[in-house]
Amino acid sequence: MRVSTSSFTQNMSDNIKGNLTKYQDLQNRISNGGKLTVPSEDPLAYSYMNKMKDARTQIGQYTSISKKLGNDLNLYDGTLSSTSKLLTEIRTVAVRAANSTLDQVDLNNLANEVNEKLRSVVALGNTNIQGKYMYSGSKTTAEPFEVTLDGETIKAVTYTGDSTSFHREVGFNDTIKINYTGEEVFMNKSADGVNIMDEIITLRDAISAGNKETITGQLEKMDRAQSQVMGYSAVNGNKMKHLENLSTTMEELDIRYAKNEEEVGSLDMATLINALNTQQTSYQATLYIAGQISKVSLLNYV
Amino acid sequence: MGQSLFSISRSSLLAYQQAINIAGQNVSNLQNPDYTRQLSVINSNVLNNPSNITADMSMGIKLDDVRRVRNELLNGYYRTENNQMQKLQTSQSVYEQVEFMFNELGDYSLSNTIDEFWKSWQALQESPDDMSLRKNVLQDGGFLADSIRLKNEQLTDLAGTINNNVDYEITQINNLLEQLSDVNKNLTKSWIQSSSERNQLLDRKDAILDTLSGEMDFQIVNQEDGSASIYINGTPMFYQDKFRTLNLQADGTIKLNTGEDVTINGGKLAGYVEMRDTTIPKYQQMLSDFASDMITNVNKLHQNGYAKDGTAGLAFFTGTGASDITAAISDPTKVATALATLSSSENINATGKTVDSTQTISGQLDSFKTAVDDNSGNGEFAINGVSITWNANDSIDEIISRINNYTGDPLPGVTASWNNEIQKLELVRDPFVDTTPNSPDVTISDVTGNFALFTSLSTATLNKNAEGSGENALAISQLWSKKTVGTPASWTLDEEYVSFVNMIAKDKNVLDNLTTNKQSLVNNVKLQRGQETTVSLDEELIDMMKYQQSYAACSRLVTIADEMLSQLIEKTGIAGR
Numbered sequence: 001m002r003v004s005t006s007s008f009t010q011n012m013s014d015n016i017k018g019n020l021t022k023y024q025d026l027q028n029r030i031s032n033g034g035k036l037t038v039p040s041e042d043p044l045a046y047s048y049m050n051k052m053k054d055a056r057t058q059i060g061q062y063t064s065i066s067k068k069l070g071n072d073l074n075l076y077d078g079t080l081s082s083t084s085k086l087l088t089e090i091r092t093v094a095v096r097a098a099n100s101t102l103d104q105v106d107l108n109n110l111a112n113e114v115n116e117k118l119r120s121v122v123a124l125g126n127t128n129i130q131g132k133y134m135y136s137g138s139k140t141t142a143e144p145f146e147v148t149l150d151g152e153t154i155k156a157v158t159y160t161g162d163s164t165s166f167h168r169e170v171g172f173n174d175t176i177k178i179n180y181t182g183e184e185v186f187m188n189k190s191a192d193g194v195n196i197m198d199e200i201i202t203l204r205d206a207i208s209a210g211n212k213e214t215i216t217g218q219l220e221k222m223d224r225a226q227s228q229v230m231g232y233s234a235v236n237g238n239k240m241k242h243l244e245n246l247s248t249t250m251e252e253l254d255i256r257y258a259k260n261e262e263e264v265g266s267l268d269m270a271t272l273i274n275a276l277n278t279q280q281t282s283y284q285a286t287l288y289i290a291g292q293i294s295k296v297s298l299l300n301y302v
Numbered sequence: 303m304g305q306s307l308f309s310i311s312r313s314s315l316l317a318y319q320q321a322i323n324i325a326g327q328n329v330s331n332l333q334n335p336d337y338t339r340q341l342s343v344i345n346s347n348v349l350n351n352p353s354n355i356t357a358d359m360s361m362g363i364k365l366d367d368v369r370r371v372r373n374e375l376l377n378g379y380y381r382t383e384n385n386q387m388q389k390l391q392t393s394q395s396v397y398e399q400v401e402f403m404f405n406e407l408g409d410y411s412l413s414n415t416i417d418e419f420w421k422s423w424q425a426l427q428e429s430p431d432d433m434s435l436r437k438n439v440l441q442d443g444g445f446l447a448d449s450i451r452l453k454n455e456q457l458t459d460l461a462g463t464i465n466n467n468v469d470y471e472i473t474q475i476n477n478l479l480e481q482l483s484d485v486n487k488n489l490t491k492s493w494i495q496s497s498s499e500r501n502q503l504l505d506r507k508d509a510i511l512d513t514l515s516g517e518m519d520f521q522i523v524n525q526e527d528g529s530a531s532i533y534i535n536g537t538p539m540f541y542q543d544k545f546r547t548l549n550l551q552a553d554g555t556i557k558l559n560t561g562e563d564v565t566i567n568g569g570k571l572a573g574y575v576e577m578r579d580t581t582i583p584k585y586q587q588m589l590s591d592f593a594s595d596m597i598t599n600v601n602k603l604h605q606n607g608y609a610k611d612g613t614a615g616l617a618f619f620t621g622t623g624a625s626d627i628t629a630a631i632s633d634p635t636k637v638a639t640a641l642a643t644l645s646s647s648e649n650i651n652a653t654g655k656t657v658d659s660t661q662t663i664s665g666q667l668d669s670f671k672t673a674v675d676d677n678s679g680n681g682e683f684a685i686n687g688v689s690i691t692w693n694a695n696d697s698i699d700e701i702i703s704r705i706n707n708y709t710g711d712p713l714p715g716v717t718a719s720w721n722n723e724i725q726k727l728e729l730v731r732d733p734f735v736d737t738t739p740n741s742p743d744v745t746i747s748d749v750t751g752n753f754a755l756f757t758s759l760s761t762a763t764l765n766k767n768a769e770g771s772g773e774n775a776l777a778i779s780q781l782w783s784k785k786t787v788g789t790p791a792s793w794t795l796d797e798e799y800v801s802f803v804n805m806i807a808k809d810k811n812v813l814d815n816l817t818t819n820k821q822s823l824v825n826n827v828k829l830q831r832g833q834e835t836t837v838s839l840d841e842e843l844i845d846m847m848k849y850q851q852s853y854a855a856c857s858r859l860v861t862i863a864d865e866m867l868s869q870l871i872e873k874t875g876i877a878g879r
Binding site: 064297 | 332333339401402413425427431772776780783796801803804806807808814825832833835838839843844847
C-alpha cells in the first residue's frame with residue numbers, strides 16, 4: 001500500500017481528533033457527575049430516568065400532603081377524644097340524677113352542669129384550624145353549629161354546614177376522605193345515628209324536670225352517642241395509621257427510585273475515571289507517536 | 303556517431319530536467335489539498351526510418367506525458383459518500399440545536415415546568431381556600447403556557463434560520479457552478495497545450511466537484527476534453543455557453559432559473575430542506591398535539607368545577623395548540639377548585655335529578671343496604687331510563703355487579719360501589735367517558751317508590767358555592783398520573799411530552815451513530831484516494847535523486863562524446879598535420 005505524506009498526516013490528524021473527541025466526551029460526563037448530559041446519549045435511559053424522577057416528585061408531594069393531613073387528623077382525634085370525654089362526664093351526671101333523691105336546687109345544678117358541657121361540645125364542633133372550621137363540610141369559613149339561647153340555657157343547636165366530603169390523594173391511586181361533617185359526627189340523621197346535641201338537650205331538660213324515666217332512657221342514648229363518636233375516632237385513628245404506614249412506604253419507594261435513577265442515568269464514577277485514564281493513555285500515545293514519526297524524513301539524510 | 307551521442311544526451315538531459323521540475327512541483331504542492339500528484343512518463347525517443355524498419359534509431363529519451371494520478375472510481379465513491387455525510391452532518395447540527403433548545407436534563411426544562419404545574423394543583427387540592435396557592439396555580443399555569451409557546455416560537459425561528467441557510471447554500475452552489483463553467487470553458491480551449499496547465503485545470507475541476515458533492519446531489523458525465531457535464535434531476539446545468547442556477551422561491555421551494563422544479567436529495571442543501579420542511583414541522587405538530595391535549599383535559603375538568611364565587615364553566619387555558627396556548631384567567635378566586643356537590647346527605651332526587659353530563663357525581667342511595675338487608679321486597683330504580691331491579695334475596699354485591707356490568711349505551715361512565723365507611727351505595731360518573739349523543743345526562747329515578755328515601759329528596763340541589771372543597775383541584779392534579787391521551791386513553795400527559803422529547807433524543811441518537819459511521823467511511827475513502835493521489839515526500843525525493851543521478855550520467859555522456867570526438871579530431875590523422 002502506498003502511503004503519501006499528506007494522507008499520512010491526514011490519518012494522524014483523524015486519529016488525534018477521534019481520540020480527543022472521546023476524551024472530551026468522558027471529561028464532560030465526569031464533570032456532570034457521571035449523569036447523562038443530553039437525552040440523545042441514551043434515549044432509553046432518559047425515558048426511564050424521567051419516569052423515576054416523576055415518581056419521586058410525586059412521592060415528595062404525597063409526603064408533604066400526608067404530613068399536613070396528619071396534623072388535621074390529629075386535631076380531629078383531639079376533638080373527638082374531648083367529645084367522648086365530655087359525653088362520659090355527661091353520662092356520669094345523668095347517672096347521679098337518675099339514681100339519687102335530689103331536690104330541685106341540686107337538679108338545677110346538675111342540669112346547668114350538663115348545659116355547660118353541651119356548650120363545650122358545641123365549641124368542639126366549632127373548632128377551627130387557621131380560620132377553617134373542621135366540621136362544616138365545604139362551608140369552611142362559617143361556624144357549623146349555631147345555638148339558640150334562652151339566657152344561659154341552650155334551647156336548640158342547628159347545623160349550618162353541609163354534607164360535603166373532602167377526598168385527598170395521599171399516594172399513587174390512594175385517595176382518602178379527610179373530613180368529618182358536624183352533621184355525621186354530632187347530629188347524625190341516619191337510622192342508627194344519634195343527634196347528640198338534641199339528646200343532650202333532652203337529657204338536660206329531663207334532669208331539670210326530675211323525670212327519672214326520661215333520664216334513664218337518655219342514658220342509653222348517651223351510650224350510643226359515645227359509640228358514634230368513638231366510631232369516628234377509630235376510623236380517624238386508622239387513617240392516621242394509614243398515613244404513617246404510607247409515609248414509611250413512600251420513603252422506601254423514594255430510596256429505591258433514587259437508586260434506580262442513579263443506576264440507569266449515571267455511570268459509575270470509578271468506571272468513568274478508569275475509562276478516562278485509558279483514553280488519556282491512548283491520546284498521549286497517539287500524540288507521542290505523531291511527534292516521533294513526524295521527525296523522521298528522508299530530508300534528514302539527503 | 304558523436305553527433306548521435308550528443309543528441310541522445312541533449313534529449314535525455316532535457317527530459318530529466320523536466321522530470322526534476324515535475325518532482326519539484328509535487329514537493330511544492332505537498333500541503334495543497336486540491337493538488338493531484340503528477341508522474342513523469344519518460345519514454346525512448348525513437349526516430350523512425352520509414353524505408354528500413356530495422357534502421358529505427360533510439361535518440362535518447364523524452365518526457366512523453368505528465369500524468370495526473372487520479373482514480374475516477376474512488377472519486378465517484380468519495381463524492382457519493384461525502385454527499386450523504388454532509389446531509390447527515392447538517393441534520394445533526396440542527397438536531398443538536400433542537401435538543402439544546404429543550405434542554406430536558408437541565409433545571410429549567412419544560413417537563414419540570416409541567417411537574418410544577420401539577421404540584422401546584424396538588425398543593426391546592428389540600429388547601430383550596432389558600433389564596434397564595436390559588437395564585438401559584440395561575441402563575442405555574444401561565445408559565446407553562448408561556449413555555450410551550452416559547453418552545454414553539456423557537457422552533458419556528460429555527461426553521462427561519464434554516465431557510466437562511468438554504469439560501470446561503472444555494473448561493474454557494476451557484477458560485478461553484480459558475481466556477482465549474484469557467485473551468486469547463488478553459489478545458490475546451492485548443493490553445494491549452496501544456497500538460498501541466500491542463501492538469502491544473504483538472505485539479506480545479508475535481509476540487510469544485512468535491513465541494514459541490516457536499517452541497518447537493520448531481521450526476522456527472524466527464525467529457526473527452528476533460529470538462530464535466532452536470533445534471534440535476536436529469537436537467538443539464540451547462541448548455542451552450544451558459545449555465546443554469548438554483549433559485550429559492552418565496553414559498554421555500556427551489557427552482558432552476560429556467561423554471562424547472564428541482565428536488566434535492568443529498569448534501570447540505572437536502573439536509574437543511576428536510577429539517578425545514580419535515581423534521582421541524584413534525585416536532586411542532588407533536589408539541590402542538592401535547593398543548594392541545596393539555597388544554598382539552600385541564601379545561602374539561604376546570605369547566606366542570608366551580609370558582610370561589612360559584613362561577614362555573616370557566617376555561618383554564620385558551621387556544622388550540624402550542625402556538626396560542628395562554629392562561630385564560632388571572633383572578634385567583636376564579637380557579638375552580640370545587641365540584642358541585644349535592645347539598646343533602648340523602649342525595650339523588652327521586653323525581654329524576656339530572657346531573658350535568660361532564661360532572662363527576664358521587665350520588666349515594668341512602669338506606670339502600672337497609673332495604674336489601676331487610677329483604678323488604680323487590681325494588682327498581684332507573685339510571686338514564688335503564689331499569690335496575692333487585693329482588694328480596696339479592697345481595698348488595700349482586701346489584702352493584704348488575705349496574706357495573708351493564709353494557710348498553712345509557713350508562714356510560716357510571717360505576718357503582720359500596721362505601722363501607724358511610725354505609726351507602728355510591729354512583730360515580732367519570733367525566734372522561736363520553737356520553738352518547740342522545741343521552742348526555744345521567745338521570746336517576748326511583749321507579750317503584752320502594753326506596754322511601756327517594757320520596758323525601760325533592761329538595762336536593764347542587765351546591766355550587768363549596769368554597770372549601772378541593773375536589774376539582776384534586777381531579778385536575780390527578781391528571782398528573784391519569785391516562786387521558788389517545789384512543790383509547792393510554793398515556794398520561796406527562797408521558798405524551800416525554801415521548802415527544804424521547805423521539806427527538808432517539809432521532810438524534812440514530813443520526814449520531816449514522817453520522818459517525820458515515821464520517822468514518824468518508825475518512826477511509828478519502829484516505830484511500832489520498833494514498834493514491836497525494837504526494838509522498840520520500841517518494842519525490844527519491845525520484846529527484848534518481849533523476850539527478852540520471853542527469854549527471856547523461857552529462858557524463860556528453861563528456862564521453864566530447865572525448866571521443868577529441869580523439870578523432872586531435873589524435874587521428876596526425877600525419878597530415
